Amino acid sequence: MNLKRLSGIKKTAAYIFLFIGAAAFVYPFIWMLMASLAPEKDIASFALWPTSIGLGSYVQVFEKIPVLRAFLNSMIVSLTVTFFVVVFSSMTGFALTHYEFKGRDAVFYIIIFTMSLPFQLTLIPQYILMVKLGWTDSYLALTVPYFISGLGIIIFRQYFKTIPRDLFDAARIDGCSDLKILFSILLPNAKPAIITVAILTFMGVWNDVLWPIIVIRNENLMTLPQLITLFAVGGKAESQLGVKLASAVLLAVPVVVAYSFFQKYFITSMASSGMKE
Amino acid sequence: MGKKKLTPYLLIAPYIIHFGLFVAFPVVFSLVLVFHRWNIISPMEYVGPGNFIRLLGDTFFWQSVLNTLYFILIHVPLQLLIAISFALILNLPLRMLGVFRAIYFLPVVVSGVVVTILWQQLFGYENGILNRLLTYLTLPRIGWLTDPDIAMPSIAIMATWKNVGLYIILFLTGLQTVPVQLYESADLEGATAWQKFRHITIPMINPTILLVLVLSTIGGFSLFIEPYVMTGGGPLSRTLSSVLYIYKQGFFFYHMGYAATMGVTLTAIILVVVIIQKKYVERNT
Amino acid sequence: MKYIVLISVIFLSLSVFSCRENINERNGVLYWSSNNTDEITYARFIVEKWNRDNPGKQVRFQPVPEGQSSEEVILAAVVGGTTPDVYSNMWQGDVEYYARAGKLVALDTLEGFMDFLNARCDSAVIKEVTSRDGHIYQIPWKINPIMMIYNKKMLAKTGLKSPPRTYTEFLKMAGIIQKASLVGGRVTKWAGYAEVQVTWWQRWFDYYPLYLSASGGAKLVNADTAVFDNKYSVSTFAFLQKIFKNNYFPTDRLSSGQDPFLSGMIATRFTGPWEIVHAEKFKPEGFEYDFAPMPVPDDHSGPQYTYGDTKNLVIFKTCKNPLTAWYFLREFCRLENEAVFLKITNQLPRRKDLTSDPLFSNYFAANPLMIPFAKQARYVIGPDNSPVLKEVFDVISAEYEQCVVYSKKSPASAVKDAAHSANLVLMQ
Known part of the structure; x- marks a missing residue:
């Protein structure tokens, strides 16, 4: 399988295959964008280019639901969770790699065990917990339950293993406290791990819908995907396709922008979510 | 010295606290809940195995399990096939591979809600793009989401479209670990492309296959937002997924004990399916 | 140390966000209306009027917080123990669920309630809204006949x-x-x-x-x-x-x-x-x-x-002044006030004098399209009592x-x- 042996015909066939694939992935998004800009009567009939374009559907979305507020909520929630996941996961990963202590293996196995628990098992009791703590309809319900990520711990643990012990010991001799070693020496050297954990966490929280739908009922506290979901399912869109699609575009744009800038990081990070085993 | 010994425990303290509150407690509590009837606003009531008896006779629950398995049965093989094919091509020495990879990955990062709203329009009966294409080809139109026999396969196609990018990347990573020498020595023996694929590639990427199988099966059991937005579980409950049904019982009708019972049962089912998959893949390679 | 401070700052800010208003005042009554614009207008009108006439027993009013649907918001409030004292938009089919869980005040135990109800509704309606335990937990308020x-x-x-x-x-x-x-x-x-x-x-x-x-x-x-x-x-x-x-x-x-x-x-x-x-x-x-x-x-x-899509008035058990709440609701349903209500909201009060009282006939003369609904109003059924x-x-x-x-x-x-x-x- 190397370049020299690939004949021209095979090469062309491969490219055609790849292009068809690319069209299948991109065309729906382009159609959605154009439909959100098209006048309502056009949506049912155009294939690529509507008769005219305008922002009418977007104006309606902004009039009907608090999109900006929801965007802000999503940012607050996702960033808070990402911050804590990085801090707590690195702390735990650090403890698991650089210390010998009683129960270390037990903790590691508990982490692995927890990761293999499907959420279906804990969904109901977790909701009840939120109710009993009085956290429903607050940012607490959206953030605190996510503060720990087993995968995050595993990623940091693996990364810290590659950092030579000497670095750690030298810092200790210099009289650094352990926390200081972690946060000012190890973490700055663990950027790839941080990026991976951060992107995975951020994307996971940003895109989640089920949990917000369950714990948030106050429109002012809804996350963007939740708000858009309820908008699309409920009656507020008044079955206007353009408005629905415009709301979907608004939900897609922040992620697509981030993705186009950090595409490589996204791909490697999200692919590493497969290293669960 | 005492302080030094304490440090690792301080470091893992957040994890332990979080684990106790958000994992251990819910797991234990759900095992309590399964023996109770509770609508959250009245006191809990012990019902013994009542929830399980009800579950056994609940045709909607079993239909939702079958629906979910049906979804997995279509979605997972389709996913494997498409992902491997694209990965094989992307593994060839061609140009612009980075661009293609980025494009294929796009639906993976976009929220499932976006994809669902979008495909709901593509699937439209009167004016959806897919049916317009069929009409153009003078083929009969399809009730993508309204025909009871087709609605779930439609959702499976959509889910594949959304996730396949991730699995392409996983397979690509797997393919790149296959030593080139293996192919070269096979070439010397005059092996055909298919033989090389069957006897070298497949066994070498076996761990990836298992990974993709398990990941997309577990993903399949979480099916929720797609039917929630597109069909509400209809037509004829054919797209009612297990999580959607749990959601309905738990958060619509507030049968907390019963919903927890379904959660526990579903966990057991997931476990069995994943173990069977593992055994099967390990035996056949 | 720096980090611990940072963490606690974030934690604090989170808990500030989630802080709930403490709503139960000593002598007052907290009233939630639906968040329908016209109903809010009426709620403002009646609350202002009441507060003018009853200086010692103030009613505070807010529309039900926006949410997926008012039913869900009310349930969340009951579950979380943050219910108002009075709520004016309870779907009749939900009342039995809350009543059996002991979350509602049995109105028939309040002074003068049965006289009020007998004057307002005929016996069929009273029977319809009587719970299985024989008590009445709701005032039949308004209907939108299908x-x-x-x-x-x-x-x-x-x-x-x-x-x-x-x-x-x-x-x-x-x-x-x-x-x-x-x-x-x-x-x-x-x-x-x-x-x-x-x-x-x-x-x-x-x-x-x-x-x-x-x-x-x-x-x-x-x-x-x-x-x-x-x-x-x-x-x-x-x-x-x-x-x-x-x-x-x-x-x-x-x-x-x-x-x-x-x-x-x-x-x-x-x-x-x-x-x-x-x-x-x-x-x-x-x-x-x-x-x-x-x-x-x-x-x-x-x-x-x-079917009438009946929405009713209830008092929650968390209410500290059920009598004040009841007197407020009685005022809420007084003939003159409900004539105003009909005019503002175009929704029919569920009362037997709807087609006979001149205060209402003026409205129907001005809104002839509403006449079929007024005629239908006598033959409207609300949902049955079942949790x-x-x-x-x-x-x-x-x-x-x-x-x-x-x-x-x-x-x-x-x-x-x-x-x-x-x-x-x-x-x-």
Whole structure:
């Protein structure tokens, strides 16, 4: 399988295959964008280019639901969770790699065990917990339950293993406290791990819908995907396709922008979510 | 010295606290809940195995399990096939591979809600793009989401479209670990492309296959937002997924004990399916 | 150390965000209205009036916090223990659920309540809102009767002189409309439209009002037993099944931008008086419509009942001053005030003098489209007392889909199976 042996015909066939694939992935998004800009009567009939374009559907979305507020909520929630996941996961990963202590293996196995628990098992009791703590309809319900990520711990643990012990010991001799070693020496050297954990966490929280739908009922506290979901399912869109699609575009744009800038990081990070085993 | 010994425990303290509150407690509590009837606003009531008896006779629950398995049965093989094919091509020495990879990955990062709203329009009966294409080809139109026999396969196609990018990347990573020498020595023996694929590639990427199988099966059991937005579980409950049904019982009708019972049962089912998959893949390679 | 400070700062800010207002004042009453604009206007009016006249017993008012639906918000408030003292928009079908959980004040134990109720409602209504334990936890407040809106011109074209009264007349009209609308073998106009989705409350707009009309106001659930397995349910199912079988109603969700009724795609629809405001706002030039009672079986006689989408007033147990709350509600429902309410909201108060008192007649003279609803108001039924009524509607909905929309079952067996499943639910 190397370049020299690939004949021209095979090469062309491969490219055609790849292009068809690319069209299948991109065309729906382009159609959605154009439909959100098209006048309502056009949506049912155009294939690529509507008769005219305008922002009418977007104006309606902004009039009907608090999109900006929801965007802000999503940012607050996702960033808070990402911050804590990085801090707590690195702390735990650090403890698991650089210390010998009683129960270390037990903790590691508990982490692995927890990761293999499907959420279906804990969904109901977790909701009840939120109710009993009085956290429903607050940012607490959206953030605190996510503060720990087993995968995050595993990623940091693996990364810290590659950092030579000497670095750690030298810092200790210099009289650094352990926390200081972690946060000012190890973490700055663990950027790839941080990026991976951060992107995975951020994307996971940003895109989640089920949990917000369950714990948030106050429109002012809804996350963007939740708000858009309820908008699309409920009656507020008044079955206007353009408005629905415009709301979907608004939900897609922040992620697509981030993705186009950090595409490589996204791909490697999200692919590493497969290293669960 | 005492302080030094304490440090690792301080470091893992957040994890332990979080684990106790958000994992251990819910797991234990759900095992309590399964023996109770509770609508959250009245006191809990012990019902013994009542929830399980009800579950056994609940045709909607079993239909939702079958629906979910049906979804997995279509979605997972389709996913494997498409992902491997694209990965094989992307593994060839061609140009612009980075661009293609980025494009294929796009639906993976976009929220499932976006994809669902979008495909709901593509699937439209009167004016959806897919049916317009069929009409153009003078083929009969399809009730993508309204025909009871087709609605779930439609959702499976959509889910594949959304996730396949991730699995392409996983397979690509797997393919790149296959030593080139293996192919070269096979070439010397005059092996055909298919033989090389069957006897070298497949066994070498076996761990990836298992990974993709398990990941997309577990993903399949979480099916929720797609039917929630597109069909509400209809037509004829054919797209009612297990999580959607749990959601309905738990958060619509507030049968907390019963919903927890379904959660526990579903966990057991997931476990069995994943173990069977593992055994099967390990035996056949 | 730096980090610990940072972490605690973030934690603190999170808890500040989630802090809840402490709402229960010592002598006052907290009242939540729905978040419908007109109802808020009325709530403001009545609260200001009350506070002027009762300086020592202030009522504080806020619309129910925005959420998925007011039902869900109220439930979340009950679960979280953050209920208001008084709530004015409780769906009657939900009352039994809260009453049995001990979350509502039994109003019949309050001084003067029964006199008030007897003056307001006739005995059938009082019986309807009495809980299974014999207490009354709600004041019947307002109704939006479900009737048949029809496009006058479309109907005239079919040759009918008056809107279809019976199933046969309706089907005949539907056939004529369909035939006239065929374009290249495709149906372009329909007799009506009903949501095919199985969402439980969609049955308020097809099966349930038809069932009430056919049966003279029979119950779905009585004493925690399903009682709808009868010939009225079967004939209703059969009627709707015929409609869908013949493609008189579209089975696809009509997803065009325009309103299907106002754009002349459908000739009728089963809906409530809220349609008037909508139609007056969006109707095209020259569009004419009116309302008629729901169609009934051909052999029907006697009064024609329908579903009323009843919303009622309740006092939550968390209320510290139930008497003050009750006096406030009595003022809330006083004749003069409800005349104002009707004028502001175009929603009918559920009281027996609605068609007789001159204070109301002025309104109806000025709003003739509301007259059919006022006439219907005497024959309106609210949902039955059952803590699981939503689920009963849900199982009916599932059978409805099988039988009516997809013709997979006969009406008789669908109704029988629905009643069987409903009884299982009710036994739980």
